[in-house]
Amino acid sequence: MSLETVVGGAPERRRWLSVLAKAMPRELVEAWEALKERPTFTALRNAETGLVLVRGRMGGTGDAFNVGEMTVTRAAVRLPEGETGVGYVGGRDKRHAELAAAVDAMMQSPTLRERAQELVEQLARQQQARREAAARKAAATRVDFFTMVRMRSPD
């Protein structure tokens, strides 16, 4: 699905929701607790764990088929000023879903946005660091066929 089909600032929102979902629950809790001021929030919908049916593509690129399910927890919260936020996160950690929803709501509040943005960027950096470490380890296991080529055509 292309980003263009999504309206009203949603590409940005998609990004922060993705960062919040992919954060380790521990990282989000720590970042939340490190906030200088934390808004109070009330549950619009209590955190609930359910399943999302994960689909793949035949041959990697073809029509969809069902691979299996994954656990997902969702929550919806409201800030005192009225902003609402949702959290959908893989796994069964209810606190993770609630805090993701709270940060989503903060991101929509003109007064709280800056603080929330810092938190999101911090989580994004942690994810990027993990991803990059894995990519460097992968690169270190790439086979170098150089020696074999030299044996066939010596200088």
Next chain:
Amino acid sequence: MAYVSVKGGEKAISNAHRWLEEDRRGDRAIPELSTEQIREQMSLAVDRVMAEGSCYDRDLAALAIKQARGDLPEAVFLLRAYRTTLPRFGASLPIETEDMAVRRRVSAAFKDIPGGQVLGPTFDYTHRLLDFTLAANGETPIEPAPQADEPQAYPMPTIASVFRHEDLLEHEEPTEGAGEPFDLTREPMSFPAGRDQRLQALARGDEGFLLSLAYSSQRGWGSTHPLCGEIRLGEVAVEFVPEELGFPIEVGEITVTECTMLSGSSGSATRAPQYTRGYGLTFGHCERKAMSVAIVDRALRRAEIGERADSPVQDEEFVLYHSDNVEASGFVQHLKLPHYVDFQASLQFIRTLRREFFERQAAMKEAAE
């Protein structure tokens, strides 16, 4: 027929379960395993339970393994039972394995595959010698894995994309207006099965069964002469459209293993010679299984490709009806539950037959004399 219920055994059952608990714990002088330890240190067992349990949740799979005392099919059963207690929020968009953050990718067919041969964390090329330093009193000092100066570049081209322009390899595109894929958890098995139904059944099928089928195929019982086009292991994002948002968001990342097997096809009057592909996709790092699924998937496509069917691996009813280890285990193991009445009935029948047999023998003996 009258139905007679027999009660009893409650005490025996409850005591048996208490003993089971005690045995599960083992020697109390040895520290108890935590589910976190299982999740982190028995990670391939966790992956297998998630794949066959058809439910991606590392913590639940670790708990199931602990409770099942390491009996993986039993753990799969526990996970399958648990998932039925959860509501389903919906289905994800298809994961895009071309965009995978690849930790391992090898092609046995094509040495110079763009992106290179990336071994990742593999048992391949280990000497399979027991490492007694792991047994020696606690942990061995672990050196961190080396990191290259340049990270692996993503996305990494797939074997299919490399040969796409030449049409040498079968290439799959989404069909316009394709309906919802078959869902085994909501619809009963039906035949002839579509490839969507087959791939779902294989993704949750028993690794041992699928491995043996793939092996039987390789040994000539419905051989597809496969070459391993590509195996990849890594992380993909799962995107889902929550109703209240109306646009897709990533709800997390999962680890998957993907395998493409290539089989040459000499084509037909209407179809140019081309490599056909078998495809395997599993949750977690389940390489042996993904390879087996790819071989079995290709063998099951025999009707579409126009191959003769004379082997078990090519028979979709045989494969799909027997690949699920929860069903198979249930049916085999139900035999140990009381069958007293069956046995009583059969006993009477055999007694009658024996009496008649000996009467006939006596009559023949008499006639002969």
